[in-house]
Amino acid sequence: MTPTIAILLIITFVLSTVGLLLLIWSIANNQFSHGQAAARTIFTPGEEGHSEDPARPDDQTFTGDNHEQAAAIKARWTADQSSRAAVLTWISSSVFWLLLGSLFGLMSSLKMHLPEFLVASEFLTFGRVRPVHLNAVTYGWASMAGIGVALFLIPRLFKTSLVGGTYAVLGSVIWNIGLILGLGAITLGLSDGEEWLEFPWQIDLLFVAGGALCAIPLLLTAANRKVEHLYVTSWYLMAALVWFPILFLIANLPFVFPGASGATVNWWFAHNVLGLWVTPIGIGIAYYMIPKILGKPIISYQLSLIGFWSLALFYSQVGIHHLVGGPVPTWLVTLSIVHSVMMSVPVITVAINHHGTMVGNFGRLKDSPTLRFVWIGALMYTVSSLQGSMEALRSVNVITHFTHYTVGHAHLGMYAFLSFILFGAVYFIMPRLTNLEWPWRKLISLHFWLVSAGILIYVVALTVGGWKQGLALLDAEMPFMDIVRMTLPALQARTVGGALMTLGHVVFAFHFIVMLLHRGKASDQPTLFRPAAKEASQ
Amino acid sequence: MKRALAIMVGAALILLLATLTLVVMPYLQMSAEQVPADLEPYTEQQQRGRQVYIANGCVYCHSQQPRDPGFAPGDKDRGWGRPSVPGDYAYDQPHLLGTMRTGPDLFNIGARQPSIDWQLMHLYNPRAIIKGSIMPSYPFLFRHVDEPEEGDKVVNVPPPYGPESGKIVATDDALALAEYMLALDHTYPAPTLPKTDKPEE
The missing domain is CATH 1.10.760.10 (Cytochrome c-like domain)
Incomplete structure (x- = not known):
């Protein structure tokens, strides 16, 4: 028996014992008894049963039936305003990076089937444009929008004002500088050379500093909190903000991990950015938005806690499924595959809560922009996660690995899940911060249909094209160039889908800027997808 | 604050475990791996x-x-x-x-x-x-x-x-x-x- 297997067995034994003791302890200490009281902490007194939504019919806005309830609503308004500067700087920056990242994504996509497109300049060669796209949308759009929404939710969840918001504003400045320098370095050919870790490590320090500055208001506000129960969204947000700096720091340590062990660190990090950073933020937001808009608590609070801890345990060890069949120890790959499959536990518990809460309320998808974006995002989380568990299996991975199929899957997760939830959150937040309504419901609708059609074409094309590519690669009878030709239609369809999504982002950014410039409607009318009857004159 | 701290510490510990299994152990095992005799360093x-x-x-x-x-x-x-x-x-x-x-x-x-x-x-x-x-x-x-x-x-x-x-x-x-x-x-x-x-x- 090799020492590695011995150590693994010992760890497994110790872990299961500790897990059992924790279970006994938590049952003995009534940790399971919070139940539905905790699920209701997101509502102000008397608010349950009333929807809080920019798209609510105006006569249903809950302002409180008595003095105490009205005061709670007022306090929430004060909490919202306290985070205004911090939230707006992070979200505005993210919208800029979304536009830039989409343009670079579109350019990469075009280059895949037009190999002579923009080849003259080394700064625009495919191998630099593509990582600029990935880093701009991951660290610019998704991370900054995620932190912005988190900063908005923290005071609401803790029922107090945001303390130390200035640190977060300063953090966004440093983070933006990091992005400019990092993307500039990639363009100049100074990449560190590992996927998801392209920024030179010296520049990475700026992200650690910028992120740490956001932890200060989180901790100060948490210390100041006025709620008895911590709602599950705050669990996810707090954990994400703890995980990201640790991950980012270890993975970027220069000169430590050579060769094949560098590859394991690379993919341990890359999948954790998805699993332990953007996923908890996305799920956390959905856990807040869905019940809040429906005016109805999530169906099972206990289940949400099981979902949280199992996500932490399983998602943190899935990374090496990116190296199935690669030059790394087999036990390591197997460990990650097992965890990838176990991920169906948190995914299903979250799905029961998200979709179960929706049951009976699907009609609201017709009018509420926030709910439509967030719930479709939550649904795509379920779909892409279960797909991911399947993809980790050796029999499936042998086909999909190294193909465009994986790229389609990545966009299903990062876009159809995460970005949709972020879009929905921005539609919820902006009217709260500016006290103005979104000016044109038709633009929200246009944004929705453009990005939905875009991502649908994108994912379907790459899923089908990538699968065929993967099967063909296994069969050496088929010449390599024939496979390249076979994938061309998928690559062209991807450009069509990407162009629609980019167009949708232009619409979204325009609408966002109008709100930012206070040109929104100071109307008491909500902005719905469909005009209510009394809005018919519009 | 106690519960908030417990969540954050718990989260960090779980990540620590993952780091042990996915970073430290593979590193120890693979750095002990034999380098093929015919592999030449890059010029x-x-x-x-x-x-x-x-x-x-x-x-x-x-x-x-x-x-x-x-x-x-x-x-x-x-x-x-x-x-x-x-x-x-x-x-x-x-x-x-x-x-x-x-x-x-x-x-x-x-x-x-x-x-x-x-x-x-x-x-x-x-x-x-x-x-x-x-x-x-x-x-x-x-x-x-x-x-x-x-x-x-x-x-x-x-x-x-x-x-x-x-x-x-x-x-x-x-x-x-x-x-x-x-x-x-x-x-x-x-x-x-x-x-x-x-x-x-």
């Missing part, structure tokens, strides 16, 4: 070529990790070579294993295409050699001169891919990258690879 020029490979993102379309024929038969049958072992990457910093095969695996490209002229021409315009290739051209790695000077490496690009007049010469970056391509030759036997015809003990 200074090859190392420079490797940097050009990184700077221009070749890794986004090319892998460097043939899989076991018992698992994925296509890799060996296409002539990409024996399955790679951790020791093969002893001098690779950072690793360039790659995750895409939009283009073929390059673990043994130096053995498959040992001519530097082939490599240079292919970099100047892949379609001059392989019809229908979707790999980008890299004109910025070459200079267009009227009359090559002594010591210039001329690339004889066939029409219609070359210029109307004058010559195409390779820059130092192009030469270094081509040298790195030629160095990607792992056809030596791997000492740690289990024999496929008999079961592991």
